[in-house]
Amino acid sequence: MSYSVVVIGGGATGTGTARDLAMRGFDVTLVERGNLTEGTTGRTHGHLHSGARYAVSDKESAVDCMRENRVLHRIAGHCIEDTGGLFVQLEGDSDDYFERKLAGCAECDIPTEVISGEEARRREPYLTDAVERAIWVPDGAVDPFRLCVANAASAVEHGARIETHAEVVDLVVEGGRVAGVEVKRQGPNHHSEGAAGDTETFEADYVVSATGAWAGQLAAMAGVDLEMAISKGAMVVTNVRQLDTVINRCLPKGEGDTIIPHETTVLLGANDDPVDDPDDYPEEQWEVDMMIDIASEMVPVVADARMIRAYWGVRPLYDPNPKSTTDPGDVTRNYFVLDHAERDGVAGFASVVGGKLTTYREMAESVSDHVCEVLGVEEPCRTDEVPLPGSADPSALDEYMDEFDLRSPIARRSGQRLGDRAPEVLDIDEPNPTLCECEAVTRAEVRDAIDQVGADLNGVRLRTRASMGNCQGGFCSHRLGAELYPDHGAEVARDAVDELYQERWKGQRHALWGEQLSQAMLNAMLHATTMNHDANHVAGDENIEYRAFDGGRTAVPEGSHGD
Numbered sequence: 001m002s003y004s005v006v007v008i009g010g011g012a013t014g015t016g017t018a019r020d021l022a023m024r025g026f027d028v029t030l031v032e033r034g035n036l037t038e039g040t041t042g043r044t045h046g047h048l049h050s051g052a053r054y055a056v057s058d059k060e061s062a063v064d065c066m067r068e069n070r071v072l073h074r075i076a077g078h079c080i081e082d083t084g085g086l087f088v089q090l091e092g093d094s095d096d097y098f099e100r101k102l103a104g105c106a107e108c109d110i111p112t113e114v115i116s117g118e119e120a121r122r123r124e125p126y127l128t129d130a131v132e133r134a135i136w137v138p139d140g141a142v143d144p145f146r147l148c149v150a151n152a153a154s155a156v157e158h159g160a161r162i163e164t165h166a167e168v169v170d171l172v173v174e175g176g177r178v179a180g181v182e183v184k185r186q187g188p189n190h191h192s193e194g195a196a197g198d199t200e201t202f203e204a205d206y207v208v209s210a211t212g213a214w215a216g217q218l219a220a221m222a223g224v225d226l227e228m229a230i231s232k233g234a235m236v237v238t239n240v241r242q243l244d245t246v247i248n249r250c251l252p253k254g255e256g257d258t259i260i261p262h263e264t265t266v267l268l269g270a271n272d273d274p275v276d277d278p279d280d281y282p283e284e285q286w287e288v289d290m291m292i293d294i295a296s297e298m299v300p301v302v303a304d305a306r307m308i309r310a311y312w313g314v315r316p317l318y319d320p321n322p323k324s325t326t327d328p329g330d331v332t333r334n335y336f337v338l339d340h341a342e343r344d345g346v347a348g349f350a351s352v353v354g355g356k357l358t359t360y361r362e363m364a365e366s367v368s369d370h371v372c373e374v375l376g377v378e379e380p381c382r383t384d385e386v387p388l389p390g391s392a393d394p395s396a397l398d399e400y401m402d403e404f405d406l407r408s409p410i411a412r413r414s415g416q417r418l419g420d421r422a423p424e425v426l427d428i429d430e431p432n433p434t435l436c437e438c439e440a441v442t443r444a445e446v447r448d449a450i451d452q453v454g455a456d457l458n459g460v461r462l463r464t465r466a467s468m469g470n471c472q473g474g475f476c477s478h479r480l481g482a483e484l485y486p487d488h489g490a491e492v493a494r495d496a497v498d499e500l501y502q503e504r505w506k507g508q509r510h511a512l513w514g515e516q517l518s519q520a521m522l523n524a525m526l527h528a529t530t531m532n533h534d535a536n537h538v539a540g541d542e543n544i545e546y547r548a549f550d551g552g553r554t555a556v557p558e559g560s561h562g563d
């Protein structure tokens, strides 16, 4: 008999768990209240940790990170950029800490190389002259969107059902056991089935909550008290890629001291401030300023870069000894599988909390092992060996590019994004123009994404990166909308463009000074002229005082700064 399991949450942990359980033969349904990556996974820094960051303070997490870093290279090559990372010591930074970092890395099996300040600047010319020396470590950049989608695709290949826009509004508890979930649709799923407001109950032999920062809210639906130690962090995106290596400051306490090259951009971040509600917390200008100030101590050109957007995420941390520390930076990055039968007397239900994007697969393996143990299934985990779709042979990318005459930068980017799916997606009879110039996304890729998600342009964005570059959808959003027609009606296409545009705006409004302010105004005008939108495209948002930011970020009105 095949047992049924409902996995709640469509982030990396949830999709990874759905994949793992489906590969072990379970009948899996994953429910996610929004799009895949809607939660923290879509709001991370994208740092594929080597573990060096935690090698002094949190060795268990450091070891997990390095092990999973190696696994992800095996199974998810097309989602990773092997940038390497540098922990830089600037003038005045502690020698003692530098040595402890090196010793910690050795203890955690993290390869290192100590290089001089001169060599560090040879590798990354924009580093400050104040760099005295640096430790090279195998950090990298990971694309959370592709990683999550690849896990979901693999789960589906193994028979799982993925229901997006399906919010769990209650857990069905019968005789002290969770027997299923009650779901309310927030809109059609990615197959355009169902409608907002529809409700449905999914019965299950076991329910896994992989809801990250929302795990406390889900547990409460079963009468379980689960206090999370969640904290927010802001990240700021520059318009060009000034660096090819992940840069970390080699200091004991690190807030906002990591710079990650990501596709065409660089991400600065992130602070670490406790919040109570993952859906309701302030996004403040001082956080944006702080990220820029700290990053520019290491890479001065960052201070003058054009910032194209800022975004926030909430860490799904759990402290097994609540209130043991008042500093969120000290809360462990370890993960925990909480068996609510053992912990709270509610059977058929577990939560998987804490951890990192880098360790998502191991978290999924642990909670899947737990489900097997409870249900008496003896099937081993294979997710550490079987490559994700598109990733079977990353070196095959070059061959594909030759085959399709894909030596142009645009074709190279398509090939990198698609991995071994490139032939299937790009080999089309029709012309294949570029729809998003900033991110080099062609019509074939957009069509492929629409086939997967339907009339959901944010879903297309997550799969292709269309609208995530310099112009933030100014020049491509209406072209993406046009691809929906005529399969979807004009009204659906128009709503989809509006939703995409609102989402893009959400991040830009925190970076409205200098050239980005001009770009945002140009975008508003383009939207009004190409889409004939007379109404304010930010309708429903708070009143934005554009001119408050006109003179640059130092002209932010007094009182908006945190210090």
Ligand SMILES: Cc1cc2nc3c(=O)[nH]c(=O)nc-3n(C[C@H](O)[C@H](O)[C@H](O)COP(=O)(O)OP(=O)(O)OC[C@H]3O[C@@H](n4cnc5c(N)ncnc54)[C@H](O)[C@@H]3O)c2cc1C
Binding pocket: 008, 009, 010, 011, 012, 013, 014, 031, 032, 033, 034, 036, 037, 038, 039, 040, 041, 042, 043, 044, 045, 046, 047, 048, 049, 166, 167, 168, 169, 210, 211, 212, 213, 214, 218, 231, 232, 233, 234, 235, 269, 270, 312, 313, 314, 315, 316, 354, 355, 356, 357, 358, 359
């Ligand atoms: C600022 C910041 C920077 C970070 N940077 C890094 C980094 O560089 N590297 C790294 O390894 N890690 C990083 N992390 C940590 C990492 O992003 C997270 O640990 C990881 O993404 C969590 O994934 P998850 O699947 O557990 O949770 P999530 O991605 O949050 O998934 C939970 C899902 O549950 C859904 N959900 C919630 N309630 C319901 C409901 N009622 N019904 C249905 N669905 C529901 C949510 O919509 C969400 O999609 C960072 C985190 C933050 C906040």
